Amino acid sequence: MSAREVTAKAKHLEMGLSDADVLEMYRYIVLARALDDRMWVLQRAGKAMFVISGPGHEGAQVGMMWPLDRKHDWFVPFYRSVAAVLVKGMSPAEILLSLLAKATDPSSGGRQMPAHYGHPRYKILSTSSPVGTQYPHAAGIAYAAKIRRTGEVVITSIGDGGTSQGDWHEALNFAAIHKVPCIFAVENNRYAISVPLNKQMAVPSIALRAQGYGMPGSSVDGNDVLECYRVTKEAYDRAKRGDGPTLIEFRVERLGSHSSDDQQERYRPKEEIEAARQRDPILTFGTYLRSVGLLDDAKDQQLRAEVQREIDEATDVAERAPDPDPATAARHVYYDPDPDNPVDPVWWRGDTDRRR
Numbered sequence: 418m419s420a421r422e423v424t425a426k427a428k429h430l431e432m433g434l435s436d437a438d439v440l441e442m443y444r445y446i447v448l449a450r451a452l453d454d455r456m457w458v459l460q461r462a463g464k465a466m467f468v469i470s471g472p473g474h475e476g477a478q479v480g481m482m483w484p485l486d487r488k489h490d491w492f493v494p495f496y497r498s499v500a501a502v503l504v505k506g507m508s509p510a511e512i513l514l515s516l517l518a519k520a521t522d523p524s525s526g527g528r529q530m531p532a533h534y535g536h537p538r539y540k541i542l543s544t545s546s547p548v549g550t551q552y553p554h555a556a557g558i559a560y561a562a563k564i565r566r567t568g569e570v571v572i573t574s575i576g577d578g579g580t581s582q583g584d585w586h587e588a589l590n591f592a593a594i595h596k597v598p599c600i601f602a603v604e605n606n607r608y609a610i611s612v613p614l615n616k617q618m619a620v621p622s623i624a625l626r627a628q629g630y631g632m633p634g635s636s637v638d639g640n641d642v643l644e645c646y647r648v649t650k651e652a653y654d655r656a657k658r659g660d661g662p663t664l665i666e667f668r669v670e671r672l673g674s675h676s677s678d679d680q681q682e683r684y685r686p687k688e689e690i691e692a693a694r695q696r697d698p699i700l701t702f703g704t705y706l707r708s709v710g711l712l713d714d715a716k717d718q719q720l721r722a723e724v725q726r727e728i729d730e731a732t733d734v735a736e737r738a739p740d741p742d743p744a745t746a747a748r749h750v751y752y753d754p755d756p757d758n759p760v761d762p763v764w765w766r767g768d769t770d771r772r773r
């Protein structure tokens with residue numbers, strides 16, 4: 418039975434999303450969560466040194482990535498962007514290769530900390546550790562896309578605390594002045610590690626700040642996956658038309674601690690943590706899919722079993738992968754021409770005599 422038969426007004430159909438689309442979106446959310454759980458298990462087992470991930474942010478991330486052309490457009494992630502990089506093309510195995518710092522980790526060959534995602538093939542820009550730097554990077558890529566008339570759109574994301582960084586403000590100002598095709602997402606979980614939102618800003622909404630730079634700003638419930646899609650699609654179409662950037666605040670819940678290095682129970686009230694769990698996007702989106710007849714217990718169990726198998730296989734691949742050769746530790750730190758690497762700038766220019 419399709420959603421159209423159950424109700425003439427299924428919200429996703431009105432938005433132009435098919436039944437297959439919304440089921441795939443749900444699958445990505447469940448996949449990202451299962452991957453997240455596995456990362457924590459690997460860390461607790463002493464196989465990974467650190468975990469920082471996105472439980473609770475998945476619905477907003479899947480909704481915000483869905484309007485993108487996954488091959489053509491750019492994504493500039495942050496450490497919580499697990500679901501987002503999956504939608505953009507990375508596999509669970511690639512994410513686990515980076516968690517375990519393996520030689521074949523596509524993000525950095527095992528050099529970066531976990532959660533510093535990057536992938537040239539999927540146009541995911543490598544993550545830098547200082548919070549906020551992704552915003553000017555995204556504004557710069559979007560400026561280049563505009564000058565080169567490539568038609569690419571850029572999306573980047575950050576947490577609420579990251580909006581206190583100078584980089585964040587400079588990027589928005591520059592992007593609005595030059596009307597670049599960029600979507601600036603903020604995943605507002607109301608905490609920057611243990612620092613609450615009211616110690617980061619004196620305004621009631623991050624979206625309000627857009628006005629100060631001369632771009633539209635929206636605030637959306639990040640557990641309402643379809644709303645996240647709708648608002649981002651509007652911003653995407655605006656960027657495509659050449660009308661410039663948009664700021665979108667996604668109000669999300671952080672369902673765990675900031676990272677494997679802290680304990681949220683020490684700075685968050687129990688009731689708040691419990692209330693956050695009720696707003697889990699797996700629950701909210703699952704409820705929607707059931708209400709339009711696309712999901713039931715049997716289908717949900719089958720999907721979760723398939724996802725679990727995929728995560729088990731990815732774990733095997735990552736655990737069996739070789740560690741990097743210590744002799745190559747400084748590779749990628751300084752410029753090192755590599756004729757076999759298709760993203761090497763020398764290779765691009767065909768300037769091969771400059772190779773060592």
Ligand SMILES: Cc1ncc(C[n+]2csc(CCOP(=O)(O)OP(=O)(O)O)c2C)c(N)n1
Pocket residue numbers: 497546547548549575576577578579580604606608609610675
């Ligand atoms: C410039 C800079 N300052 C501090 C840090 C350490 N740090 C890493 S994540 C983080 C909290 C960021 O909070 P927020 O932007 O709200 O995102 P969230 O982790 O809550 O998703 C901090 C302070 C850093 N990486 N870079």
